[in-house]
Amino acid sequence: MTQPVSPPRDDTPKLSPQAEPGSWRTVAARADVRTLSLLGVLAALILIGGITKPEEFLDTRNLQLVLTQASVIGVVTVGMTFVITSGGIDLSVGAIVALASVWATTVATQEYGFAGVLFTAVLVGVGCGLVNGMLIAYGAMVPFIATLAMLASARGLALQITDGKTQIVSIEGILELGERDSYVLGVPPLVMVFAVVTIIGWLVLNRTTFGRRTVAVGGNAEAARLAGIDVRRQRLYLYLLSGLCCGIAAFLLIVLSGSGQNTNGNLYELDAIAAAIIGGTLLSGGRGTITGSVLGVLIFTTITNIFALNNLQSDVQQIAKGAIIVAAVLVQRRTASTT
Amino acid sequence: MPELTSRRGLLFGTAAVSAGVLLTGCTSNDSSDEPAANDQPAADDKPGKQVTIGFAGPQADHGWLNAINDNAKNRAKKYKDVTLEITEGSNDTAAQIGQIETLINKKVDVLVVLPADGKALTQVGLQAMRAGIPVINLDRIFNSPQAYRCWIGGDNYGMGLSAGHYIGEKLKDKKNARVIELAGLDNLELTQQRTDGFDAALKNYPNIKKVARQAAEFTVESGQAKMSQLLQAQSKFDALWNHDDDQGVGALRAIKQAGRDDFLMVGGAGALSAFQAIESDDSVLKATVLYPPTMAASAIDLARALGQSKGVGGLAEFEIPASLTLYSAVVDKDNVKQYMSTGFK
Numbered sequence: 001m002t003q004p005v006s007p008p009r010d011d012t013p014k015l016s017p018q019a020e021p022g023s024w025r026t027v028a029a030r031a032d033v034r035t036l037s038l039l040g041v042l043a044a045l046i047l048i049g050g051i052t053k054p055e056e057f058l059d060t061r062n063l064q065l066v067l068t069q070a071s072v073i074g075v076v077t078v079g080m081t082f083v084i085t086s087g088g089i090d091l092s093v094g095a096i097v098a099l100a101s102v103w104a105t106t107v108a109t110q111e112y113g114f115a116g117v118l119f120t121a122v123l124v125g126v127g128c129g130l131v132n133g134m135l136i137a138y139g140a141m142v143p144f145i146a147t148l149a150m151l152a153s154a155r156g157l158a159l160q161i162t163d164g165k166t167q168i169v170s171i172e173g174i175l176e177l178g179e180r181d182s183y184v185l186g187v188p189p190l191v192m193v194f195a196v197v198t199i200i201g202w203l204v205l206n207r208t209t210f211g212r213r214t215v216a217v218g219g220n221a222e223a224a225r226l227a228g229i230d231v232r233r234q235r236l237y238l239y240l241l242s243g244l245c246c247g248i249a250a251f252l253l254i255v256l257s258g259s260g261q262n263t264n265g266n267l268y269e270l271d272a273i274a275a276a277i278i279g280g281t282l283l284s285g286g287r288g289t290i291t292g293s294v295l296g297v298l299i300f301t302t303i304t305n306i307f308a309l310n311n312l313q314s315d316v317q318q319i320a321k322g323a324i325i326v327a328a329v330l331v332q333r334r335t336a337s338t339t
Numbered sequence: 340m341p342e343l344t345s346r347r348g349l350l351f352g353t354a355a356v357s358a359g360v361l362l363t364g365c366t367s368n369d370s371s372d373e374p375a376a377n378d379q380p381a382a383d384d385k386p387g388k389q390v391t392i393g394f395a396g397p398q399a400d401h402g403w404l405n406a407i408n409d410n411a412k413n414r415a416k417k418y419k420d421v422t423l424e425i426t427e428g429s430n431d432t433a434a435q436i437g438q439i440e441t442l443i444n445k446k447v448d449v450l451v452v453l454p455a456d457g458k459a460l461t462q463v464g465l466q467a468m469r470a471g472i473p474v475i476n477l478d479r480i481f482n483s484p485q486a487y488r489c490w491i492g493g494d495n496y497g498m499g500l501s502a503g504h505y506i507g508e509k510l511k512d513k514k515n516a517r518v519i520e521l522a523g524l525d526n527l528e529l530t531q532q533r534t535d536g537f538d539a540a541l542k543n544y545p546n547i548k549k550v551a552r553q554a555a556e557f558t559v560e561s562g563q564a565k566m567s568q569l570l571q572a573q574s575k576f577d578a579l580w581n582h583d584d585d586q587g588v589g590a591l592r593a594i595k596q597a598g599r600d601d602f603l604m605v606g607g608a609g610a611l612s613a614f615q616a617i618e619s620d621d622s623v624l625k626a627t628v629l630y631p632p633t634m635a636a637s638a639i640d641l642a643r644a645l646g647q648s649k650g651v652g653g654l655a656e657f658e659i660p661a662s663l664t665l666y667s668a669v670v671d672k673d674n675v676k677q678y679m680s681t682g683f684k
Contacts, residue, residue, distance in 0.1 A: 053572070061597075062571050069564055164401045165684040166559055166585055168612060179596050256563060258592045261585075262400065263558040308568030314525040314554045 034280035038295040041328050045299065049306040056309050064188055070301040071194035072097075072252045073271050074294060078201040079245025080272040081293040083238050085205070087218040087285025088143040090242045092132060092150035093272055097265030099154040100124040100250035105167040105260030114173040117254065122247035128154060129243015133236035147239075151269070158262035167260040178255040190252050197248065202290040214238060218285025275300060278328055299328065377633075378417065381640035381659070382649035390449060390646030391422045392639060393442035395435060396477075397455040398428040401557070402585060403608060406632035406683030407453060407477075414636035421643050432459045439463045443470050449642040452487075453477040453635070461486045473645050477638045484661075488645065491638050491663040493630040495529040498582075498667040499536020501628040502605050505669045506578045507544040509603055516547045517576040521566055521590055523583050525554040533582050533607070550576060555586045562589025570597045578603045584610035584627060591616065594623055609670065611682030618675045626671035633681050634665055 049057035056062060076093050083090045103109065104121035112119075128150060135146040169175060176182055177189050184192070205211040213234050216224040225231045246265075253264055277283055278299065279292025303324060307317045392415065399405040408428070415423035424447055426438040435455050440463065442450060450467050454460035457479040464486030467474050476487035510516040520537060523530045534552070541547050553569050555561035562581070569579075570593060581587045584606045594604070606613045606627035616624045641659050644650065650657045670678045 056572055056574070059571070065567055065571055069567070159398075159400055164399050164405045166402060166588055166610075166612070168588065178592070180598055253560065256592075257559045257589050259559045259588055261559045263556075264560050266556070266558065266560070304564075305568060305571075308553055308565065309572040311551045311553070311572065313552070 032280060032289065032292070035289065035291055035295065037331050038279065038292060038299065038328070041331060042295060042299055042302065045302045045306065049302065049309070052306065053309045057306065060186065062305070062309075064183070064186065064191070066298070066301050066305050067191045067194070068188050068256070069305070070297050071188075071190040072249045072256065073268060073275070073301075074194045074297045075197045075245050075249040075252065076265075076268055077272040077275045077293045077297050078197050078290060079242035081201070081276045081279070081281050081288050081290055082205065082214055083143075083242050084273070084276050084281050084283060085218045085285060085288025086214045086235065086238050087221065088136065088235065088238065089273070090132065090147045090239065091144065091269045092128065092147040092154060093242065093246050094265035094268030095151040095154035095158070096125055096128045096243060096246040097250045097253060097268055098158040098262055099128065099161075100247050101254050101260040101264045102158045102161050102167060102262055103260075104250065105169055105254060106161060107167075110169065110171060114171055117169070117171065117174060118251050121251040121254065122244065125243045125245070125247020125250060126240060127243070128246070129240040130236075132243065133239035136239060137232040137235040155262070158264075162260070162262045164262065169254060169258050169260070174255055175258055178258065190255060193248065193252060197245065198290060198294050205288060205290055210234075210237070215286060215288065218282075218288070220286070271300065274325065278325065299324075378414075378636075379652075380418075380643070381637065381651050382644035382647060383652055386418075386420045387647040387649070389420050389422065390643050391424060391445075391447045392449050392451060392642045392646070393439075393445070393447035393472075394423055394425045394451045394639075395439050395442065396426075396428045396453040397435070398430045400430070402610060402683045403630070403632055404428070407635040409683075410632055410635040411451065411639050414639040418643060420647075421639070423639070430455045432456055435460060436463045439467065443467050443472060447472060448646040449473050449475065451475045451477055451635075451638045451642050454479050454481070458482050475638045475642050475645070477635060489641055489659055489661055489663070491634055491641060492665065493634060494664050494667050495532035495630070496536035496539075497664070498607055498628045498630055499533040499538070500540045501667045501669050502580045502607065503537045503540020504543070505605055505626055505628070505671075506580060506603070507540060507547060510547055510577055511544055513577060514546060516544075516578070517550045517573070518547055518578045518580070519550060519569055519573055519576050520552040521562070521569060521579060521581040521586070522552055522554040523586065524556050530554065530582065537580060555583075555589075557583050557586050559586060559589040559592075562586030563593045564589070566590035566593035567597065570594065570599055576602055578605070579623075580605045580607070582607045584608045584613040587624070587627075588612055591622055591624060599623075605669075609678065609682060611679075611684050614670065614675050614679050614682040617670065617672055618679070620672055626669050629668045629670060629678070631665060631668075631681060632683055637663070637665075 080090055080093060100121045103124045104117045109116055109120050132147055132150050135141045136143050182189055213229050216229060217231050217234050221231050254260055275296030276293045279289055279296035281288040281293060303321060394411050396407060397404060399408050412423065415421045424442060429435045432455060439452060450472050452464065452474055461482040464474050464481045468486060473488035476490040478492035480490055481487055506518060522534055541549060551569060551573055553565045555565040579602055581590050581604060587606045600623055602623060603625050604623040606624055609627055609629045609631060613624060613627045616622050617626060644659050651659050
């Protein structure tokens with residue numbers, strides 16, 4: 001953990017050390033200290049889980065379970081990472097997931113089958129993202145306010161669509177996707193989607209002009225504008241992207257829970273922001289890491305899993321969760337400053 | 340978290356309505372509601388004095404509360420001598436107080452109030468009583484008995500007892516039986532009452548041990564998440580009590596996903612989906628203990644009796660009781676048909 005590492009250069013667009021080309025050895029050597037310390041935290045958690053509940057925790061089924069539970073919020077967090085990297089924030093992700101999941105599971109939508117549900121979920125997500133993006137990029141609204149307004153209206157609309165009722169999904173193809181028979185080589189389809197979204201997200205952020213523009217806008221929007229980047233269009237695309245991720249996540253949640261409910265995605269905004277920040281993405285923008293975000297999500301999901309396996313109650317869980325967040329950030333800071 | 344929810348609540352009204360208007364037409368699910376439950380009137384069928392009943396409840400943001408509204412409306416429709424003044428539900432204490440004050444000013448004959456927060460709405464209950472309008476307090480109880488003429492509501496402790504006894508009887512001949520509990524939202528006092536009742540009932544069966552308890556959040560999503568963890572934690576157990584049928588949809592999904600069927604499951608509340616699963620008998624769900632939304636229909640009946648100065652038919656007294664705690668019945672395959680129409684979505 002103490003290899004010589006180049007300090008984070010927050011002022012250049014090409015920041016994520018993972019982006020440096022080279023063999024895996026040089027990649028590892030240059031890997032962000034933060035990422036390494038996150039891996040350390042995750043390893044410590046796995047150790048704790050393995051010691052307290054060896055049989056139940058160190059089990060393929062449990063690995064499948066943890067990764068499945070991480071998929072929905074994981075996909076949301078990838079989108080959130082882009083938005084935060086650009087210096088923005090999206091408070092509406094949970095509400096968008098709720099709205100997309102209930103809109104895609106109404107009796108009317110379900111008549112169009114598997115494709116209808118998938119299409120609706122994604123379209124509603126993108127639609128909400130478009131509204132967010134237009135308000136922020138072209139309406140010059142502060143992201144916090146624009147997405148807070150979206151949070152309120154999307155939740156309200158979700159309630160209006162459902163009347164508070166639970167909408168059960170009766171399409172076999174969707175239900176089967178969440179069951180063991182559709183695992184490919186032991187990998188649940190939901191986890192595959194999560195993996196694909198993560199890889200695409202990583203490539204886009206680290207290997208494309210779009211990614212560099214995102215970092216540039218977050219680092220210094222004015223400088224980015226002077227450098228010829230269309231900042232407004234970039235912002236619009238970013239909130240669209242976040243909405244798209246919410247739409248995908250909503251579909252995953254429909255598969256997982258076999259239903260749509262207006263309470264879905266409760267407090268996802270906080271979970272996603274926390275995972276991204278713990279992962280090493282700067283809340284003020286200009287620096288973002290998909291790897292870190294995904295590790296952040298995995299840390300949260302693993303904690304929940306270990307607590308449940310040890311039958312700890314909600315009160316203890318919440319206290320410990322808070323303590324672990326603080327500890328994880330402190331460990332990161334320390335390792336980052338001593339190298 | 341409370342800060343966030345209240346901020347949310349604040350924005351709900353305006354934003355939801357404006358966004359909603361655009362889209363209702365094409366998305367709403369239809370809700371054809373037939374009258375449910377035992378429809379004998381509390382007083383008698385004879386048309387009496389015209390009674391205007393004011394009804395104020397919280398925002399119907401989940402199935403059970405929605406069923407409360409439907410039950411009240413349908414019951415009122417049944418009587419020619421009843422006019423129902425129903426307010427837009429609200430979870431905001433100040434808003435609900437305002438709505439009840441409006442009903443007081445309209446001089447309704449009787450008020451039926453399901454407070455969003457019983458303690459916070461005690462004052463307005465007192466105010467109505469002082470203005471000479473008797474209050475039927477529905478389910479969430481006011482702080483002071485002076486704030487209502489009659490309280491009617493469910494029994495959370497009793498739910499736990501019913502579930503515990505049902506499971507106990509099923510497992511009483513089994514050595515070292517293991518039971519797990521999927522509770523509701525731990526932040527609510529009622530969840531603790533349900534758990535206390537469940538534990539108390541299980542004490543009667545020394546062969547049974549509760550080996551695990553996890554709390555979900557009354558939502559399908561949380562039910563699926565917590566249940567899948569419980570299943571991973573407990574490779575073998577004999578019975579499960581789930582506090583709430585809504586989160587039970589998620590729990591059943593997790594059970595199916597894990598491919599488990601080696602135990603008996605009991606639900607809670609009385610959702611239509613649970614009744615259907617019990618009737619078709621093709622899952623681990625074998626019974627559910629009620630927290631009946633039909634109490635709203637009963638409240639309307641009591642309000643009518645009160646407005647017409649009648650007692651409850653079949654009881655010797657000339658007045659309606661001051662307090663009515665409803666029994667948490669166990670619904671299983673044998674009697675599910677009778678309850679089917681009371682199931683909520």
